[in-house]
Amino acid sequence: MIEAHGLTKRYGPKLAVDDVTFTVRPGAVTGFLGPNGAGKSTTMRMIMGLDRPTAGRVTVNGSAYAQHERPLAEVGALLEAKAVHPGRTARQHLLALAATHGIAPGRVDEVVELTGLTAVAGKRVGGFSLGMGQRLGIAVALLGDPRTLILDEPVNGLDPEGVLWVRNLARHLAGEGRTVFLSSHLMSEVALTADHVIVIGRGRILADMPVQELVDGASHRVVRVRSPQATDLADALRREGGDVAPGDDGALEVTGVEAARVGEIAAAGGVVLHELTPVSSTLEEAYLELTADAVEYQAETLDDPAGVTTDGAAR
Amino acid sequence: MTATTARGPETATPAVVVHRVTFARVLRAEWIKFRTLRSTVWTVVITAVVMVGLALMMAAIMRVAADTPEMSEGMSQDPGLQAIGLTGTTIVTFGYSFGALAVGVLATLIVTSEYSTGTVRSTFAAVPRRLPVLWAKLVVIVLATAVVVTVALAIAFVATAPLLEDAGLSVDLSDSEQVRALVGCVLYLATVAAFALAVGTLMRHSAGAIFTIVALFFVVPLIFSIVVQASDAAWTDWVNKLLPSVAGERVISRGLPTDALLDPWVGYAVLAGYTVVLLVAAAVTLRRRDA
Numbered sequence: 055m056i057e058a059h060g061l062t063k064r065y066g067p068k069l070a071v072d073d074v075t076f077t078v079r080p081g082a083v084t085g086f087l088g089p090n091g092a093g094k095s096t097t098m099r100m101i102m103g104l105d106r107p108t109a110g111r112v113t114v115n116g117s118a119y120a121q122h123e124r125p126l127a128e129v130g131a132l133l134e135a136k137a138v139h140p141g142r143t144a145r146q147h148l149l150a151l152a153a154t155h156g157i158a159p160g161r162v163d164e165v166v167e168l169t170g171l172t173a174v175a176g177k178r179v180g181g182f183s184l185g186m187g188q189r190l191g192i193a194v195a196l197l198g199d200p201r202t203l204i205l206d207e208p209v210n211g212l213d214p215e216g217v218l219w220v221r222n223l224a225r226h227l228a229g230e231g232r233t234v235f236l237s238s239h240l241m242s243e244v245a246l247t248a249d250h251v252i253v254i255g256r257g258r259i260l261a262d263m264p265v266q267e268l269v270d271g272a273s274h275r276v277v278r279v280r281s282p283q284a285t286d287l288a289d290a291l292r293r294e295g296g297d298v299a300p301g302d303d304g305a306l307e308v309t310g311v312e313a314a315r316v317g318e319i320a321a322a323g324g325v326v327l328h329e330l331t332p333v334s335s336t337l338e339e340a341y342l343e344l345t346a347d348a349v350e351y352q353a354e355t356l357d358d359p360a361g362v363t364t365d366g367a368a369r
Numbered sequence: 370m371t372a373t374t375a376r377g378p379e380t381a382t383p384a385v386v387v388h389r390v391t392f393a394r395v396l397r398a399e400w401i402k403f404r405t406l407r408s409t410v411w412t413v414v415i416t417a418v419v420m421v422g423l424a425l426m427m428a429a430i431m432r433v434a435a436d437t438p439e440m441s442e443g444m445s446q447d448p449g450l451q452a453i454g455l456t457g458t459t460i461v462t463f464g465y466s467f468g469a470l471a472v473g474v475l476a477t478l479i480v481t482s483e484y485s486t487g488t489v490r491s492t493f494a495a496v497p498r499r500l501p502v503l504w505a506k507l508v509v510i511v512l513a514t515a516v517v518v519t520v521a522l523a524i525a526f527v528a529t530a531p532l533l534e535d536a537g538l539s540v541d542l543s544d545s546e547q548v549r550a551l552v553g554c555v556l557y558l559a560t561v562a563a564f565a566l567a568v569g570t571l572m573r574h575s576a577g578a579i580f581t582i583v584a585l586f587f588v589v590p591l592i593f594s595i596v597v598q599a600s601d602a603a604w605t606d607w608v609n610k611l612l613p614s615v616a617g618e619r620v621i622s623r624g625l626p627t628d629a630l631l632d633p634w635v636g637y638a639v640l641a642g643y644t645v646v647l648l649v650a651a652a653v654t655l656r657r658r659d660a
Contacts, residue, residue, distance in 0.1 A: 137487035156388030199385035
């Protein structure tokens with residue numbers, strides 16, 4: 055259980071985290087979603103007592119992180135990949151951290167095996183790939199068998215098999231009743247892994263709700279129709295209470311009217327249809343809509359593999 | 370082990386035993402970190418080797434000088450040598466300056482490398498109270514330095530004994546001043562290590578911290594040794610004798626104290642005082658600053 059109350063962090067004139075209040079509950083995976091620079095990492099560092107809040111407070115399992123007698127048994131954290139001296143081996147790094155809590159070397163071997171690092175545990179971390187560094191970070195997080203896990207962008211740099219592994223691990227740990235708090239800038243990743251999502255943008259909480267609710271709430275359905283008699287069709291649809299906007303390449307984008315009803319209206323009006331396609335907006339679109347005003351570094355022209363264009367905003 | 374019943378299939382092993390964080394455990398962790406870096410181990414070994422080597426070289430020169438009247442004549446009239454005081458311990462501890470450089474850099478890096486590599490965040494996540502980490506690092510570097518320097522001096526003592534005997538400069542362990550110089554060498558270098566650890570903790574950047582140590586202990590004293598000669602102003606004498614290295618080194622020297630230098634133990638106390646102040650400042654900032 056993580057509880058933040060009015061948590062604020064200011065770096066000079068810049069407000070990185072702005073009066074944030076939320077609760078992360080045990081037994082579920084909570085996604086922490088936001089664009090880069092939104093304040094995710096800063097919030098996580100404050101939870102771990104690494105950064106001192108400018109205002110507000112945050113507790114883990116009932117008290118401030120630094121007040122726990124066995125910190126690693128309370129929270130395991132992956133805060134950045136390869137936060138390890140490159141001259142040490144993975145095993146040496148884990149042994150040193152284990153020593154602070156009197157954790158037996160046998161447990162080090164366990165987490166090494168669990169994270170698939172057995173073959174490279176004796177190698178110096180300097181030669182590790184980003185993915186291996188990420189696995190070592192997860193091994194560190196698991197070391198103390200913690201009740202709460204904080205994972206900052208855990209799938210960064212992992213291959214598809216590693217991504218799947220992290221996803222299953224997070225779900226498994228939550229299934230054991232642990233608190234799992236996992237950040238990502240990818241909505242799709244959070245949708246696949248998390249039960250609950252907290253969306254942050256420019257240091258403020260934009261949404262705090264079950265993932266399904268966010269998806270349902272934000273995805274309004276659109277029907278795309280193409281017709282040589284576009285003007286007639288648009289008028290007919292508007293009379294039925296539909297919202298019609300001209301899409302790209304002459305198609306119409308209709309909201310508020312089901313696809314079947316659009317077909318019926320067209321038939322009744324004797325309008326020829328060349329295309330009738332129901333389009334549901336993607337998760338990625340829902341997320342972008344939510345954070346549109348809260349992106350730290352806005353590109354001048356939106357690079358856009360998902361097919362989200364500025365036209366979408368005109369709907 | 371009742372916890373096993375509540376666990377999933379993958380972790381159906383006995384529950385992980387996790388103890389409280391104690392200073393002894395943090396000390397153990399810091400010792401593991403210290404000995405698992407090859408650079409640390411190499412620095413320690415090279416320091417000992419160079420200190421022994423320099424002592425042997427000086428002893429050999431003394432042995433030659435003993436047979437060469439002009440050379441011993443010149444040495445007995447050199448004001449610099451007069452100040453240091455030329456006895457067996459001067460030869461045995463001859464490498465202390467190099468030792469200070471090596472130990473200073475090593476102690477700085479022990480803490481600054483944690484910041485440059487990001488290890489510090491793992492460290493503070495495990496020990497969020499932070500101060501035990503600083504004190505554990507202090508114990509590790511001070512003890513390691515003391516042991517290495519003691520071993521190096523012991524080897525140098527044995528290795529140079531025949532040469533020094535021939536040169537008429539045998540170390541006399543019944544002379545309390547000579548014993549003080551030997552013990553002082555260990556103390557001085559251990560204190561330099563603590564000083565450098567504090568500077569590293571305060572500055573957090575390797576290059577800046579190492580530059581500061583080198584400037585304070587090697588460059589500024591060099592400049593002042595010239596300034597003191599050239600100037601009659603009393604303040605230059607005072608600044609010079611209160612420099613951390615000039616003051617601290619007095620505990621190793623065998624020369625008679627002059628007005629321009631502090632008494633051996635007073636000098637050492639000055640260095641120790643700086644070190645304590647810096648360590649307190651380091652502890653305060655370590656607790657406050659974001660990692």
